[in-house]
Amino acid sequence: MKFLLSGLLVIFMLACSLPSTVPTEIATAVTEEAPTEIITATEAVIQHEIIPVNLPNERNSHAGDFDSSTTADKKSAAGGDRFTFGRFERPFNANTMDTYFPEIDIVDTMVYQDETxxxxxxxVKGNETQTLNGKYALELDLDLDGKGDWLVIANxxxxxxWSVAGVQVYQDENHGVGDLSAMYTDENAASTDGxxxxVFDQGQGEDADSAWVRISPSDLNTIEISVKRSVLGNPEKYLINMWAGHSLLTPGLFDINDHFTHEQAGEADPGLEIFYPIKEVAEIDNSCRMAVGFQPTGFEPGLCEVFVPNEVVSSPQGCxxxxxxILACTFNSDPSYSCNWNKNxxxxxCEFIGPK
Ligand SMILES: [Ca+2]
Ligand SMILES: [Ca+2]
Ligand SMILES: [Ca+2]
Ligand SMILES: [Ca+2]
Structure with missing residues (x-):
């Protein structure tokens, strides 16, 4: 008996509740005549075993982000945009910065976890129509070196x-993200593949329940993304930050400040005359990194200021x-200078980059 499955659409109705949008799953079969030929059939079925319910009552961490609606009329970010340090506040269009995108302007982030x-x-700041038509992502750094290891992205x-539609999980298996220096810009790194x-694509992958997204039932401007701890190897401690953006928010472009030069990227602060306005790196926002499951030293790259101790301690390099x-150095208030902390x-x- 030979089966030709190509083009056959089989629709099953499942007794269990499924997300409203069910992506298609590709099944494969091999015919007897042509054992090397893979023939695909489309089945609109994904068997989910575990679906998230509600977030825990207690959050693990919290970090705010700049609200650029307050400065949008000045065609300027509200703060927190430092390209060379991997910090972005660019919910604006390129070159003119005269269009502000409230649906990708992160104003607050939180992290929760439970056993699963x-x-x-x-x-996000959000708009009146409450359309969240951006991409939203969690970036997780499991070995705490300031270079992301996983990206969970929802479109x-x-x-x-809760739905898996539009949700993907990517891993940086070959450790290209961040290139040489974590968070800081490296030159000629555009060849890294981010x-x-x-690992997971809308229900397809080793675990069909790997990651989910929903709009918070209690706040229509809040996106909730969940990822199974087991997919990430059950990390006990990690750094996590979040992203929102349009087409530029692409897994292969990480780290974005390695992939583009400062000149290509532009700047969101009019005080940085040489680089202003934003150019190829536009319509994107990120938040600082929260520490979960451990007490940070303060030297973790990209760490939120709330975690940084105000005391003299030994850096990982020994001084x-x-x-x-270090934070004050990197986020110096004088736009005439671009400053970076030399960890060695x-x-x-500081480098003089132009007049005020
Ligand atoms: Ca930001
Ligand atoms: Ca923001
Ligand atoms: Ca890492
Ligand atoms: Ca880098």
């Missing part, structure tokens, strides 16, 4: 019910420093 899931909550969530391994000095010499190195 890690949940990220991204609250245009539409429902307050998060290159697609003594106050981690807040333990000093703040």
């Amino acid at each position: 899931w890690i949940y990220g909550e991204i609250t 245009s969530p539409t429902s307050t019910d 998060f290159e391994k697609l 003594k420093a106050n981690p807040r000095q 010499s333990c000093s703040c190195e």
Whole structure:
């Protein structure tokens, strides 16, 4: 008996509740005549065993982000945009910055976890129509080196019910993300392939329940993304930050500040005259990194300021420093200078980049 499955659409009705949008699953079969030929059939069925319910009452961490609606009329980010440090606040269009995108302007982030899931909550400024037609992502760094290891990305969530539609999980298996220096810009790194391994795609993958998205039932400007801890190898500690954006938010482009030069990327602060306005790196926002499951030293790259101790401690390179000095260096208030912390010499190195 020979079966030709090509083109046969089989629709099953499942007794269990499924997300409102059910993506198709590709099944494969091999015919007897042509054993090397793979013939695909489309079956609109994904068997889900575990679906998230509600987030835990207690959150693990919380970090705010800049609300650029307050400065949109000035064609400027509200703060927190430092390309060379991997911090973005660019919910604007390229070149003119005269269009502000409230659906990709992150204003708050939270992380929760329970035995099965890690949940990220991204609250955006939002618009009146409450259309969340951006991409939203959690970036997780499991070995705490400031270079992301996993990206859980959700495209245009539409429902307050959990769904796998539009949700993908990527891994940086070959450790290309971040290139040489975590968070800081490396030159000529455009050849790295970012998060290159697609582990889960809308229900397809080793675990059909790997990751989910919904719009929060209690706040229509909050996106909730959940990822199974087992998919990530059950991490006990990690750094996590969040992203929102349009087409630029692409797994293969990480780290974005390695992939583009400062000149290509532009700047969102009019004070940085040489680089202003934003150019190829536009319509994107990210948040600082929260520490979950461990006490950070303060030297973790990209760490949120709330976690940074205000005392002199030994850096991983052995010199003594106050981690807040490092933050003050990187986010210096004088736009005429671009400053970066040199972790080898333990000093703040500034470069004059133009008049005020
Ligand atoms: Ca931001
Ligand atoms: Ca923001
Ligand atoms: Ca890492
Ligand atoms: Ca880098």
